[in-house]
Amino acid sequence: MTQHASINRANPRGAMPPNFTAADASHDFPGPICSSETGGPEALADGSVTGERLHSVAGVVDRAADGKVDMSFDEAQVRVFVSLIGLPCMVLRIDATQPSAPHARTCATIDEVVASVREWNPKKWNIYWLPNVATVVDKKPTKQNIVTARHVWADCDPDIKQHSTYEAARQHLLTTHADKLAPIASFVIDSGNGLQAFFKLTEQLPLLLHGDYEKYEAVNKQIGEAFDGPSTYNCDRIMRLPGTLNWPTAAKLEKGYPKEPSLSRLLTLSDRAYSLEDLAKLLPPPKPATAPSKSETVSARTADVADQLQRFNALLASDHTLRTRWKGSTEGLHDTSGSAMDMSLYGLLVARGFSHDAIVEIMADWEHGGKGREQGERYWDRLKDNTKATLLAHTAMDTAVAKLNERFALVTVGGSVLVLDEESTPVNMLKVEAFRLLMANRTVDVPTANGNGIKKAPVAEAWLKHRDRRAYNRIEFAPGGGVPEDTYNLFRGWTVEPCFGMTLEQATNNCDLFLTHLQENLCRGNQELYKYLIRWYAHLFQQPGHKPGVAIAVSGEKGVGKSKVTEVIAELLGPHALTVSQRSHLTGQFNAHQAQALLIVAEEAVWAGDKQAEGALKQMITSPTMTLERKGVDAVPLKSCARFVMNSNAEWIFPASADERRLFALDCGSDHKQDDEYFKAIDDQLYGPGLTSHKPGQDSPGLRALLTYLLGLDLTDFNVRRVPETDALKAQRAASLDPHEQFLKDCLESHEICGTSWGKNAPPVPKRELHDAYLSYMRNHRRSYPVAQETFAKTIKRAFGWRTCQPRGKQRAWMVEGWNESRAAFEAAMKVKIED
Structure with missing residues (x-):
């Protein structure tokens, strides 16, 4: 590490600053x-x-x-x-x-x-x-x-x-x-x-x-x-x-x-x-047992403080009075001093059923109010003693609104107003008319216009018009948190909890069959590749809001377990994992299903030379934002945290260029092809005997251990953009070659150029003759749109570095290098592997 001279220059030895003892x-x-x-x-x-x-x-x-x-x-x-x-x-x-x-x-x-x-x-x-x-x-x-x-x-x-x-x-x-x-x-x-x-x-x-x-x-x-x-x-x-x-x-x-x-x-x-x-x-030896202290007694009575804090955060979105005071408003206060602000907020929280200990926890970080809070327990006790608030009396309409707030919220998306439904997985957005239709058979008692009676009213209308209806000005997908209070965060967390107090070694032992599958099958025992792969997935859980800009492509035969990894990771992510099997589901116009995705898995999605789709895919892999577009709703920009994994039996999975930096490619081994007992053992360890997936309320001990392992893995020296070079990546580059580049590769692999054997030495090849051979190749393979001779020549210079000559009385020709030299040049320039 580079060291810098100390900046502590103003006080030489003997020059004592005022607080120097x-x-x-x-x-x-x-x-x-x-x-x-x-x-x-x-x-x-x-x-x-x-x-x-x-x-x-x-x-x-x-x-x-x-x-x-x-x-x-x-x-x-x-x-x-x-x-x-x-x-x-x-x-x-x-x-x-x-x-x-x-x-x-x-x-x-x-x-x-x-x-x-x-x-x-x-x-x-x-x-x-x-x-x-x-x-x-x-x-x-x-x-x-x-x-x-x-x-x-x-x-x-x-x-x-x-x-x-x-x-x-x-x-x-x-x-x-x-x-x-x-x-x-x-x-x-x-x-x-x-x-x-x-x-x-x-x-x-x-x-x-x-x-x-x-x-x-x-x-x-x-x-x-x-x-x-x-x-x-x-x-x-x-x-x-x-x-x-x-x-x-x-x-x-x-x-x-x-x-x-x-x-x-x-x-x-x-x-x-x-x-x-x-x-x-x-620690010193414990003291003899005595009667519980006051703080211990209070702690026992308020074990639900954490639950109250969660309720407070939810209430801020729906309770107008509480929200405005929390923001620092002095509306309705005769005394606007800091201590009066503290008293007002304390009273509002008491009226809403919060305990003293929960209120202390809530107000500790409040940026408004007085300095008295620095006095500690004595100040809080005075607030408690001086507060005369009582619990609010709730009407039937208040109760109905509060109940609907637990599930629904009104949210602005672009220029449209929608009703957000949290009970759906993933979170769904309803048009207001659809919400009214959904609630059409439910009513609530509301006061009549003159206040002297009660009448029945549609609960949807009561909720939509109520001041305490839960509402947000925008939506965002922020796995790291930190969104403003008027913004709804689409992130829902992981499906299981990690194991408290479990060491990394213990976590490894409790999910070792799955980790071994990654190492031995997907990475074929290559430790460097396994180290990158497992840390790529650990990065997803430790830094979910930081997009890596690198996708994974796994090729292999059917039944070898290449999709097993993404299936297990998807069990941890729940609604934040998305599997697609058609290219249009990934790069099509309507993409609302991708808004909450941390992992998008493309199964057998073939690109087949669709340049527009290729460009869209590469943009999605690296771009930190996406344009969210729903049918009938204005398009809006949204943060994108999605990672991409592509599993396929096809030779060509990803359109990879020679300088590709966005792809980690693997070729899955086939040692456990169609090995049902092998994959059953992995499931039994992750989910429990006889189970094949995780369900709410299920223990899934191995899955929890896997999450513990991924959250605890040290990523200090890991650079997710430093992608290992693999033979599988070279294969993807080879499959992505343009037809004229593929023609040159075929010439090398056949050891033949323009009908002449290509060995240690090769005679000059007329430029027109080589281009004509390429045109014939295109016709034989029923390929359209051949490149012009000028483009063809530029590719040869880039791939081989050949010079040209013009023997007396003959056409201009390529000075073809020997096969070994030409192969080495082509592999270096195109970053592919030539099969001899």
Whole structure:
């Protein structure tokens, strides 16, 4: 990794910044700071990550904010740290000068991280990173967005109350407490004020069910309490990015923190990693059993908080009053202060049946309201005590609307308004008249015009006219999340949950028959090809919103299992997998069936030289957007995340050019052709004995293990666009040759040119004679539209590099090279294989 000189130039040795303590100057940590995995000794050459304390750069910071210097953060520290945690990396910024919501950006390269820090940090924006893995890429994740845990931690703040002053509290952290953490933590960060000790997990833990979050956060809380960092154990926590400036906020200043910014830095680094069992050994012995604490009792009473959070997200789309207050509207409030906003939202949530703990969780990330929330539990208790709201009384019409909202929503698609039906698979769009017809036999009690009575009304009309009807302004397909609240996300998730706590090795053992089929049958034992293939599929699940731009083509005889792989992956994807068998279903005008597809499988779809369809297919493979067109509905642009796999018995599956970069081609082996017992064993392991597919409510242990394996596979060094060259790809290129190119290939394979044997030496061949031979070839093969002699000549020069000559009194001729030289030139230029 390229190292950069430290940017910490403004404070030479002896020039103490205002928040520089004696501990900063004197303390050295024991043991090596940088392991060989992050660059070894070279990473320390410029002093960017060392055992000695790096100075604050307060003097540089002020000038950086005024635009008088180029940079004030430590770029080398940032680069070393990002190389440690791996990519992609989510970085977030928060304005230190005023209350504001975090803004997030997911970076694919270290350079992108550095560019973000360079853009944000000098503006007095604090920079953070996300220790765990989220499904969203462009916003601060909530707990429900975190799908994988990679670390646990102890986030230790200076205890000014115990040590009397900030300086004394910080000195304690950087000496006594750091000595305690350095020998056991995977790495320790000085955040500029406190310490953050991280314990890397040996295996990433899937977090998808409510119980998964509870188990992980319980461990994280225990580690935090054991090492004096008890308050920040939530799985969606963001942490200070080493090498960046820690700008003080108003809340920090009120606590007695220094006014000057300080530099966060990586203090210690090791290759330690822990299983959950290993972490348990670090904890002190459990205390004797006592009566449950207040927090434990509350936790037991509110185990459904996660369900309430999901209900809140759904309610935002349909509840006008709640939605407008959530957006920051002060409509109807006499007191518009921040605390009054908090009180109003709290009351609205109580009236809608949310528990106190769920409300605290919901409002924790609310970007409006007052600063009082920073006081913690005491402030929340005051809100609870001062709120007089009662549960709303629901009318029959309210109940009917709420019930229809669970299934239907009104959505704008282009210039049309449709009714979205979530119960259909995939999600269906109904015209409003069709919805009215569907609901025509259902009525609801509504008040009469004068309000003195009740009458029956069509439930469809009541729902369409109701203010709390669920509605969206647009649709989007965003597997990574992050869509605006007025946008309906067509992504429905996976059909099964991964196995919590299962290691990668355990996952492999529970789906090894399927993985062996990929390796031995599809890849014919070639480890390089298998490594690419399994990571291509892992990329689909780990980064579903990032289109790879590479399709897969699998050829082979009938019954050899070439379609088995896509059938199994489709079981994981559910409505997000689509199988087509006709070319028109893939490249035709109406393509609504493709809107929700992450994987499109073309079975026996033959292109047969249709240039228009070929162009459309190649565009679909690489384009990040598609034009969604339904019958009778305006066409609209939509994000495309679809991957393509083509399975066929035909020799020609994909129109591949010589410089083809969009295709990974395989030729499936036939060792298990029509082997029913072989394929039954795979199904039994994936779905259960005697089962051949997954159904809702079914355990499918092997399928869950496969998802766990694909989600846990390390893709750090995987470049999906670096496609291996295969003989199967050369075969696809050969099948895609134009007729005049195929004619030249046939000449090579027959060792004959213009009726003359083609060996080590060959006499010059008149140009007209060779072109006439090509024309005869076209007639014999009943091919139309031969190319002109000029085009034919250009192809010969490109394919062979032959020169021309004109013997005295004769026609111009090609100076034909020997067969071996010509074969090598043709194979190199056309990237095909000549069968000898």
